[in-house]
Amino acid sequence: AEDRRKRGSPxxxxxxxxxxxxxYLACVEVLRExxxxxxxxxxxxxxxxxxxxxxxxxxxxxxPDRQRTVRELRIGTTLLPQDGHWVIxxxxxxxKTGNSYGDRAPMQISPSITPYLNEFIDNWRQYLKPHDDxxxxxxxxxxxxxSSNTIYSIxxxxxxxxxxxxxxxxxxxxxxxxxxxxxxxxEAELEAxxxxxxxxLSTQKSSYDRRTxxxxxxxxxxxxxxxxxxxxxxxxxxNI
Numbered sequence: 001a002e003d004r005r006k007r008g009s010p011x012x013x014x015x016x017x018x019x020x021x022x023x024y025l026a027c028v029e030v031l032r033e034x035x036x037x038x039x040x041x042x043x044x045x046x047x048x049x050x051x052x053x054x055x056x057x058x059x060x061x062x063x064p065d066r067q068r069t070v071r072e073l074r075i076g077t078t079l080l081p082q083d084g085h086w087v088i089x090x091x092x093x094x095x096k097t098g099n100s101y102g103d104r105a106p107m108q109i110s111p112s113i114t115p116y117l118n119e120f121i122d123n124w125r126q127y128l129k130p131h132d133d134x135x136x137x138x139x140x141x142x143x144x145x146x147s148s149n150t151i152y153s154i155x156x157x158x159x160x161x162x163x164x165x166x167x168x169x170x171x172x173x174x175x176x177x178x179x180x181x182x183x184x185x186x187e188a189e190l191e192a193x194x195x196x197x198x199x200x201l202s203t204q205k206s207s208y209d210r211r212t213x214x215x216x217x218x219x220x221x222x223x224x225x226x227x228x229x230x231x232x233x234x235x236x237x238x239n240i
Contacts, residue, residue, distance in 0.1 A: 017171055018165065019159060019165045023163060024057075024159070048124035048126075052138055053154055057158055067170070071136075
């Protein structure tokens with residue numbers, strides 16, 4: 001029992017990690033501003049790390065995929081220029097559920113991120129000293145390709161410093177699904193989001209939607225109440 005108290009309950013631990021999607025987007029904007037205001041007095045390497053941190057979080061904001069997608073971005077292979085912007089292109093072997101869904105349609109990185117990505121690739125990434133000139137977009141501090149721990153650490157530390165929440169890349173997928181479902185997205189939109197994120201609609205419902213039961217059934221309650229209200233307006237005692 002004492003060990004359980006030390007570890008904390010799953011619910012309380014989850015509460016310390018959860019971040020609502022709009023709050024996450026606000027974190028991304030703070031990191032964007034830091035790129036915009038980077039001082040010429042700091043070292044090129046420090047500037048490279050500031051840009052890398054922003055880009056990791058920013059890419060998750062427009063491509064809320066598994067962290068493997070961000071970790072394994074390779075310039076000229078899975079990260080490609082297209083019509084003046086950048087897209088992520090996956091063959092079936094490049095992502096977890098590829099055996100089920102095959103090659104994916106290109107996932108576009110937001111045009112608002114393009115200038116920062118261009119600047120990172122053209123001017124700053126070299127100061128991270130990529131080993132053997134590897135083409136992975138992101139690097140560890142020693143210059144080797146970013147690992148899962150690298151991406152996890154960048155996201156969790158950045159968000160924690162800004163919000164006090166210890167979130168992680170996987171929870172970001174839960175966050176956006178929970179937000180979108182709470183915004184009354186259409187079934188077509190939800191199905192498209194599931195396909196975009198590389199899973200089924202049933203998985204989206206069962207594994208990523210973190211709304212409480214009361215929030216899930218709220219639309220039904222509102223629907224019934226509106227129908228009932230309409231019925232009361234349409235019928236009077238003479239109809240009985």
